[in-house]
Amino acid sequence: MTTGARPNRKGDLIHWQRTAGPAPVCDTLTTKIAADVVVVGGGLTGTRTALGLAESGARVVLLEGQKIGFGASGRSGGQCNPIWRATPDELGERLGKALATRLIETTLGSADALFDDINQYGITCDHAQNGWVQAAHCASAQRSLERLGTAWNAAGATIRFQDKDETVRSSGSPAYDFSLFHPKGGHVQPLSLTRGFAHAAIEHGATLYENSPVLSMKNTDGIWTVTTASGTVSAPQVILTTNAYSDDLWPKLRQTFFPLVSVSLATAPLSVEQQKTVLPGGVTIADTRRAIYYSRYDRDNRLIFGCVGSTDNSADFGGIARLKEGLGIVFPQLHGIGIEATWAGRIAVTPEMMPHLHEPAPGVLAGLGFSGRGIAMTSVMARTLIKKALGAADDTLPFAVTPVQSLPLHWASRKLIPLAAPAMTLRDKIDTMLNRS
Incomplete structure (x- = not known):
């Protein structure tokens, strides 16, 4: 079968654009206006932040340089993986007991909070909370997952340990001998979710502008003037939610993370028989490789499969070849299936593999660095930014x-x-050879 996908230097055919709900109607900023808060960035964090602040009664203006959901929020795998790579004890050592306790409690409820949002605001985003299989690709990774699952269960999670037979039954993949099953996990259509938050924000009084990249920010007597090519917004509070697509708008912000890339493909729709052997029950899966493999279904029973890439063009440095190789490893029963689309998107990865919340100047906040946990944790960050902007004390935040x-x-x-x-792919192959489970 032919692939049907024709990569180009502009980012390929992004599958989610074909299946997303309607985009909000947003003008380009062409005037001088005033607001209580300016949100810069129209992805999941920005739209959810704008929504929450508008609900509070604030006059909110959101500025997006491209289209709503243009960046990572419209390019991710859309998997809700609601747990950190660190154990609660490791978080306590790193953050201190009080902060870690707040973060752990928030993390345990993060998936339910996201799906509650979707239901509360009536967002149509093909969401499913059927669980997440976190699979070990080698014996050393299995030992790490066992420690992780044990530690988070002690903190209140309900993670199930799965041997090889259970892993095969739940995922359909013969590639793994052990996995954790997270019942709170799930998936969404990420661009639809972003657009849904944007629609809800508009309904609650926020004003959203597209094609309005911010060129500069200047503070005068406690009021920030945010300037685009054809207009300005003046407000006492600015919130930066540009994540992996951050530029030099705020000095050194984009130097706080590594802009890694995720590449994905969408297969042709699977037959009923194929669906019985691939992710039965509609679960999601992600493994422990450095160049992680992850997969889930879309609403039309296409399989979305992804791994780590190199650039915004999915074909560069063998990205598509790695995708196809990975698909064959994880789901060999799909040999020869057609590929309808491939695409790439940036993810902001911090050294701690945890998000950063910054207050670089009075009246300026920034939240970014979700390190592959963006579907669940952008909403956590948005709620945190909302609380902080509305005056919450730092010692109440996660x-x-x-x-x-x-x-x-x-x-x-x-x-x-x-x-x-x-390089990560090579190390993963060596790990697998030397640490067979």
Whole structure:
């Protein structure tokens, strides 16, 4: 079968654009206006933040440089994986007991909170909360998952340990000998979810502008003037939610994370018989590889499959080849299936693999760095930004408020990022050979 996918240098055919709900109607900013809060960035974090602030009665203006959901929010795998890679004890050592306790409690409820939002605001985003299979690709990874599951269950999670037979039954994949099953996990159509938050924000009084990239920010007597090519917004509070697509608008902000890339494909729709052997029950799956494999269904029973890529063009440095190889490893029963689309999107990865909440100046907040946990944790960050903007004390928040600090040798690391995916893939293969479970 032919693939049907024709990659190009502009980001390929992004599958979610074909199946998303209607986009909000947003003008380009062409005037000078005033607001209580300016949100910069129209992804999941930005739209959910705008919605919450508008509900509180604030005059909210959101500025998006492209279209709502253009960045990671319209390009991700859409999986709700509601747990960190660190154990609660490790979080306590890193963050301190009080902060870790708030973060752990918030994390345990993060998936339910997201799906409650979807239901509360009537968002149509093909959502399903059927669980997440977190699979170990080798014996050392199995031991790590066993420690992770045990620790989070002790903190209140309800994670189930699955041996090889159980893993095969729940996922349909013969590639793994052990997995954790997270019953709170699930998936969404990420662009539809972003657009749904945007529609709800507008309904609650927020004003959203597209094709309005912010060029500068200037503070005068406690009021920030945010300038685009054809207009300005003046407000005492600015919230930056540009995540992996951050530029130099705020000095050093984009040097606080590594802009890695996720590449994905959409297969042709699976037959009824194929669906019985691939992710039966509509679960999602992600494994423990450095160049992680992850998969879920869309609403039309296409399989969405992804891994780590190199650039915004999914074909670069063998990205599509890695996708097809991974699909064959995880689901060999789909050999020869047609591929309808491939695409890529950036993800902001921090050294701690945890989000950052910054307050770089009075009246400026930034939340970013979701490190592959964006579907669940963008909403957590949005609620945190809302609380902080409305005056909540730092010691009530689930994230620490930290300064903006450039990572050492960030410029060199960025140049090497295109080589990271092939290097991680090689290390994963070595791990598998040396640590067979």
